[in-house]
Amino acid sequence: MKVTVVGAGAVGASCAEYIAMKNFAAEVVLLDIKEGFAEGKAMDLMQTASLNGFDTKITGSTNDYSKTAESDVVVITSGIPRKPGMTREELIGINAGIVKSVSSSLIEHSPNAVVIVVSNPMDTMTYLVHKTTSLPKHKIIGMGGALDSARFKYRLAEALEAPISDVDGMVIGGHSDKGMVPLIHHATRNSVKVSEFLDSDKMDYVVQETKVGGATLTGLLGTSAWYAPGAAVSGLVQAIANDQKKMFPCSALLEGEYGLNDLCIGVPVILGKNGIEKIVEIKLNDTEKEKLHESAEGVKKTNGLLDV
Numbered sequence: 106m107k108v109t110v111v112g113a114g115a116v117g118a119s120c121a122e123y124i125a126m127k128n129f130a131a132e133v134v135l136l137d138i139k140e141g142f143a144e145g146k147a148m149d150l151m152q153t154a155s156l157n158g159f160d161t162k163i164t165g166s167t168n169d170y171s172k173t174a175e176s177d178v179v180v181i182t183s184g185i186p187r188k189p190g191m192t193r194e195e196l197i198g199i200n201a202g203i204v205k206s207v208s209s210s211l212i213e214h215s216p217n218a219v220v221i222v223v224s225n226p227m228d229t230m231t232y233l234v235h236k237t238t239s240l241p242k243h244k245i246i247g248m249g250g251a252l253d254s255a256r257f258k259y260r261l262a263e264a265l266e267a268p269i270s271d272v273d274g275m276v277i278g279g280h281s282d283k284g285m286v287p288l289i290h291h292a293t294r295n296s297v298k299v300s301e302f303l304d305s306d307k308m309d310y311v312v313q314e315t316k317v318g319g320a321t322l323t324g325l326l327g328t329s330a331w332y333a334p335g336a337a338v339s340g341l342v343q344a345i346a347n348d349q350k351k352m353f354p355c356s357a358l359l360e361g362e363y364g365l366n367d368l369c370i371g372v373p374v375i376l377g378k379n380g381i382e383k384i385v386e387i388k389l390n391d392t393e394k395e396k397l398h399e400s401a402e403g404v405k406k407t408n409g410l411l412d413v
């Protein structure tokens with residue numbers, strides 16, 4: 106299994122590190138436009154191999170896509186991150202051009218790869234890859250919901266005063282401060298609905314803190330987060346590499362599922378060796394359906410800013 110990660114910045118390097126630490130890929134290529142940067146990150150990471158006990162070979166490349174040839178999975182993290190006070194949507198002007206050219210170069214050298222899009226605004230960048238490449242739809246996946254769900258579980262565990270391994274929950278919808286739909290009424294502690302333990306104020310707090318999870322970290326760090334994003338991407342790559350058929354909420358092109366069409370938005374999918382093996386349609390209550398559709402309107406508005 107060969108994985109390419111474009112963008113050797115905070116998220117790209119964290120992603121490469123987690124992939125190596127999980128020791129399931131033979132090779133990870135980090136590629137960046139900044140001269141020597143990816144080579145430096147790759148060398149630094151390789152010098153952790155004997156300390157951390159992995160055999161994955163990590164190499165770096167300054168914009169030479171021939172080094173990425175025949176990758177099985179490619180991850181796009183290239184682009185600018187937001188600063189405190191910004192929305193993800195404000196990044197579209199710069200990131201759309203980067204994602205369009207990077208995805209085209211990647212696919213030229215790895216026509217059979219599964220593409221994972223991370224750059225923000227992620228749902229719109231995922232849609233852009235659908236619109237500007239000829240890859241089949243099951244091979245284009247946006248990463249957002251896996252991260253948002255991890256943050257949801259963190260907030261649930263905090264509110265429940267429970268260990269995180271006790272809780273389960275999922276966030277669907279757009280990967281944006283307003284568009285996320287944490288499925289609080291489906292969330293559980295050891296199979297028991299969290300509504301049995303939390304009053305409605307506490308549940309509202311969990312939902313609100315989950316939705317602004319990225320903005321909260323951006324305020325604290327001065328740039329956006331990277332550890333949990335990198336770990337979330339590595340989980341998707343592993344599910345594909347090991348054909349795990351695991352369910353994650355991912356941004357997928359919808360063609361009628363959930364009553365939505367012609368956009369990419371977070372919904373539960375099964376990930377395996379072909380990428381998206383299946384889009385899972387779960388039963389939503391009327392409020393959840395309404396929130397998902399409102400979220401879709403927001404994503405479509407951002408998609409409207411694309412020149413496609």
Ligand SMILES: NC(=O)C1=CN([C@@H]2O[C@H](COP(=O)(O)OP(=O)(O)OC[C@H]3O[C@@H](n4cnc5c(N)ncnc54)[C@H](O)[C@@H]3O)[C@@H](O)[C@H]2O)C=CC1
Nearest residue numbers: 112114115116137138183184185186223224225227248334
């Ligand atoms: N979908 C999600 O859940 C998440 C998305 N993000 C997004 O990921 C992106 C990256 O974030 P960070 O790693 O924190 O930023 P960063 O600034 O640390 O790294 C971005 C890297 O991309 C490189 N780059 C820029 N243009 C390039 C090109 N044309 N080809 C190759 N490399 C290029 C830069 O040189 C830089 O090293 C941002 O757009 C951010 O908003 C971040 C966290 C989570």
Ligand SMILES: O=C([O-])CC(=O)C(=O)O
Nearest residue numbers: 187193319320323329330
């Ligand atoms: O908040 C951001 O801009 C980066 C991101 O998507 C996240 O961490 O969820």
